[in-house]
């Protein structure tokens with residue numbers, strides 16, 4: 599079994615999609631290890647997105663992820679990292695496949711509702727940032 603870190607970004611909370619999104623992971627058979635709503639500052643945003651700090655899209659992304667409450671979740675299950683990324687869909691909601699969270703519910707490449715760790719190594723790093731007691 600495997601763990602992965604998921605964020606329901608501030609657009610998901612603002613749009614009232616938290617229940618809908620969590621239901622998709624839950625229905626798939628993944629289980630919740632930890633789940634907390636938080637509003638983060640630039641310190642946590644910069645740690646989480648360390649690999650993107652120098653990218654042109656990062657300043658507006660930082661602004662967005664610190665703009666209001668988000669929901670941080672640790673999900674567990676067989677191949678959880680890959681399964682969650684498949685459920686989330688492609689980064690850009692405008693081209694993400696129908697049936698995925700982003701494909702069904704997002705029309706943006708920034709406000710794309712969710713984050714999922716991209717590897718087991720990233721998951722371990724990110725879980726350490728968001729839920730250091732796990």
Ligand code: ATP
Pocket residue numbers: 655659688689707708709710712713714715716
């Ligand atoms: P995540 O890591 O959030 O699951 P991802 O792995 O699909 O998404 P990354 O390339 O790691 O995407 O980018 C991280 C986040 O930065 C994206 O989820 C999106 O919110 C934002 N982002 C990525 N590329 C762009 C872009 N070209 N323009 C605006 N925002 C972007």
